[in-house]
Amino acid sequence: MELAARKLEEAKAMSKKEAIQSLNSAGILTKKGKFTKPYAELEKLVIAK
Known part of the structure; x- marks a missing residue:
């Protein structure tokens, strides 16, 4: 739990x-x-800003 936090x-x-590089x-x-x-279906779940 501590590691996750x-x-x-x-x-x-x-x-x-950095986030894109990590996910890449x-x-x-x-x-x-x-x-x-x-992971294309995840795109529907991401809220566009």
Whole structure:
């Protein structure tokens, strides 16, 4: 639980570029910030700002 809380705080402190790079390395986003094919349905859940 403590690890999850620490990781959440780290994620909140990330810049947009760092967040995209992190999700890209996990295979969730492309380098341009678009969802990869297996995660395309998540795009519907993300609130566009």
